[in-house]
């Protein structure tokens with residue numbers, strides 16, 4: 001996979017890194033096959049065309065980059081590859097209108113370029129006609145073919161323009177359509193409409209590719225299809241699963257929530273590359289989900305020795321401090337993270353969460369606002385902000401955030417991982433309001449019953465928790481987490497038989513090793529009493 005992403009740094013332009021992707025080498029072959037240069041003049045022609053081609057792609061990206069700077073978004077790098085360019089922004093512009101501006105600026109630059117090349121071509125043949133024929137016949141012969149280069153570059157830019165403006169996501173045209181619809185009808189409608197427009201055009205492109213045997217187009221179509229898939233959360237999930245299964249098995253198990261099966265793969269990776277901190281982070285996350293916090297912390301600590309300034313590790317460590325209610329240590333580390341990476345949404349998010357726990361509600365709100373302005377697609381951010389709004393007495397804004405979270409993802413908005421349930425502590429008034437509203441809108445949502453049951457359980461309201469788990473199980477009798485949760489509440493109430501029955505049920509409904517193991521351990525601890 002390294003080879004596919006290999007690129008050379010060409011230089012830096014006003015703080016923007018310019019990189020050339022190795023696929024650009026193939027443009028030499030394409031240029032050769034277009035021009036078949038046999039002498040010096042032919043070679044020079046071909047070279048001018050190639051420079052013009054790369055310059056056209058580059059200036060298109062400069063258009064995007066310039067527009068991004070105008071709306072205060074930092075540009076990290078520009079990558080030029082065979083089929084065009086990519087501009088990497090530090091983040092997406094927040095306002096749809098700003099996005100519209102950034103996506104339109106590239107095609108606009110291409111339009112200007114095609115007009116410029118056409119103008120040079122016209123000027124050239126105009127002056128050529130007026131040149132006295134006798135003067136320097138040799139020189140004239142030499143330059144006579146150059147106008148065609150400008151003409152072909154003008155045509156090339158028009159082709160680039162048309163291609164870029166196809167209303168197919170993720171082309172500029174598709175993104176323009178998306179930003180345009182979003183500014184009037186909101187994000188989820190924009191996703192839907194863009195998908196509905198993009199898909200038939202993509203199918204057309206594929207049919208055309210098969211018809212003319214254009215394999216480059218067919219492979220590009222695959223990437224376009226993947227990009228379109230990202231517009232929809234469900235299809236994105238399946239794409240991630242498919243790719244992970246093919247490329248990296250632990251990632252597949254991780255996304256499936258099968259942490260005990262993912263863990264040995266990461267352990268093997270750590271043995272193979274002990275200096276690679278990402279392996280430790282991945283394994284630590286597995287341990288968190290498996291409720292083995294000590295092992296998780298050990299991995300985080302070891303990785304921190306390798307990379308003491310890794311912001312993900314520092315934030316994980318801070319989160320553990322927060323779980324241990326050592327808020328001062330957590331805030332210290334988060335300050336360090338924010339100094340390293342001031343525009344990282346997760347840093348602000350976790351800062352807000354800790355501030356909320358310490359009672360600094362207004363400061364927490366500021367941090368949540370910042371996090372959401374940086375990344376607007378994470379349901380949990382809205383959930384957390386709705387808690388702080390409710391505590392500040394602003395019910396309207398709390399409800400608005402709850403609706404935003406639900407619109408993004410039902411599961412992520414309504415449930416939390418077991419190890420993160422502490423967030424519900426002391427928030428029962430919020431939880432009752434939140435889940436009652438969610439259930440009004442989606443009366444069959446077992447996620448809502450599960451979330452509320454978890455909140456009741458963490459706040460020691462086991463009677464109500466059991467009632468909600470039971471309702472969720474009536475809707476989805478195959479969810480192991482519900483049996484585990486209800487079993488724990490039964491155990492807390494001293495109803496041992498019911499608890500054991502629930503824990504037994506877990507291994508009947510799931511193959512996930514860590515959940516079976518948890519249930520067995522819980523059963524065993526009860527049997528010992």
Ligand SMILES: [Zn+2]
Nearest residue numbers: 106107164172
């Ligand atoms: Zn573009």
